[in-house]
Amino acid sequence: MKLAYALPLAGVAAFGTVLGASAVQAETLTVATVNNNDMVIMQRLSSAFEEAHPDIDLEWVVLEENVLRQRLTTDIATNGGQFDVMTIGTYEAPIWAEREWLAPLENLPESYNQKDLLKPVMDGLSHDGKPYALPFYGESSMMYYRTDLFEQAGIEMTDQPTWKEVREWAGKINDPDKGIAGICLRGKPGWGENMAFVTTLVNTYGGRWFNMDWEPEIDSESWNEAINFYVDLLNNYGPPGASSNGFNENLALFSQGKCGMWVDATSAAGKLYNPSESNVADKLGFAPAPVAETPKGSHWLWSWALAIPASSNSKDAAKEFITWATSQDYVEMVGEKVGWTSVPPGTRESTYTNEKYQEAAPFADFVLDAIRDADPTDSTLKPSPYTGVQIVGIPEFQSIGTQVGQMIAAALTGEMSVDQALSNSQRATQRTMERAGYIK
The missing domain is CATH 3.40.190.10 (Periplasmic binding protein-like II)
Incomplete structure (x- = not known):
């Protein structure tokens, strides 16, 4: 709190001079x-x-x-x-x-x-x-795409896109010579950056962070399929330096016309539809977040x-x-x-x-429905002990998610294999959960 005083001074008053007696208080x-x-x-x-x-x-x-x-x-x-x-x-x-x-x-x-x-x-x-x-x-999260690029490639958006379709579409619209990536996705490590997206991808591949006994399942087949798909997709059709891109970086790329597709937060829609801030405002399409094995947990809250x-x-x-x-x-x-x-x-x-x-x-009702449809209490194909779609609602997740996010980013850049990244993540998360008392 910052205070500014203007108080009467007894000594000055004795000489017949009175300074302002009101106090002005400014709180910062x-x-x-x-x-x-x-x-x-x-x-x-x-x-x-x-x-x-x-x-x-x-x-x-x-x-x-x-x-x-x-x-x-x-x-x-x-x-x-x-x-x-x-x-x-x-x-x-x-x-x-x-x-x-x-x-x-x-x-x-x-x-x-x-x-x-x-x-x-x-x-x-x-x-x-x-x-x-x-x-x-x-x-929540959703998929944005360039309607002009889809039209040129003869692609018709489906009511509920699948990740398999997304990969095919990315291959058709990817044009590095023109500076256009087939797809942009979060790669910057962080529990709220790359892992927010990655967790929804894992969810829809049928994976989960923990089983009902709080044992991590990061080295499971579902995680392996999801992360191999993610790394392959971005390395083949993503922008250069994808491992450095979070929400804001991808928003800038997409609004500049440098991405054919982008799966991320519904909150980006307003800026992308604003012609004073977006080069693609007049050629912007949107669709539900893609699914793989299950729609559960495909879009966050x-x-x-x-x-x-x-x-x-x-x-x-x-x-x-x-x-x-x-x-x-x-x-x-x-x-x-x-x-x-x-x-x-x-x-x-x-x-x-x-x-x-x-x-x-035009996206208003679509976004509202996505927010209402996301269910943090039922976001995985198999039952899980935690609440959250793209997060795990326990205090330890902040460090776990960031550590795993760094491993996934390392797999994306080729510093380690997907198998090694998931194996390291599994061991580190297991240790954390044991120390915290979740696993006896």
Whole structure:
């Protein structure tokens, strides 16, 4: 908290001079967020919040996804108190809430209209029935493709594409001489980067992270088939340096027309359909995330949300900001000032009944259905002991997912074979689960 004082001074008053006796108090909120497009817009529009709240100043810390997660986890686990507002997701919210690292977000103002928030998204941000984060945007995953390239190649999109079809299509539209990759997929290592996509791929190949006894199954036949397919697909038809590409890098490539297909977050649709930000806005098609052996777990459920760490000394001001940034009024402001394709998706029923949004965003109903259809409690072909589609809802997954993600990236670059990557991942995860007491 930063305080600026203007107090009467007794000595000066004795000479008949009186200085201002009013005290002006300015409270500084430190907001940590990810460098995704929607959050960049939030930062740009936040001057409206400061104008309406002259007693609150905002200080921004905007970081790349992997760096943000590392900084926030370290700070909150050590009660560091560096941040007043944290951008977290459906993985962290319930785990950190259980450890009493987050302040509950209860007794919200009636004008906030909490019932308008999408239930699947809010369920993932709650613990014991209480919300511990409010969704800034929500998403599932889907497939984007270039309709012009499909037409030129004589390809007709199916109602439910399969990964086998995707490989065939990638081969037909791949054109390195023109700088066009057949497909772009996440390769950058991280539990929330490459492993978010890879886990959905493994799910649909019939795999799972753990059996019902919490024993890892990373060296299983399903994992082997999925990862061999992934490595082969990207090495043959992916862009150069695929192992360095996460969500933002692939979004930039696709919007520049350098990818024929891309399977990733539904939240990218708004930017891709915006002609001022995308070179492919007029030739963009979309379809459900592809499947292999099963549709289960083929598309994820995620929300980037705003939360208050228990260590913050400015909880009331932080709550004021969070309710502003996730409100229906904020959605309206983005629509009017930036464009309706740019409003934060996947959080409010009212967004999807708004005629302006429906008109501007042909993908709106498709995305809403994908979010509602994703089931974190039933995402694998065989029963699993965990909750999560692209994540495993246990505290250890952050380190497990990142470690396995590094092994998968090494297989993608050819530093090791797929068999070696999965064998190393299996052993490392087994050790972690034994130390944590999941396996006796």
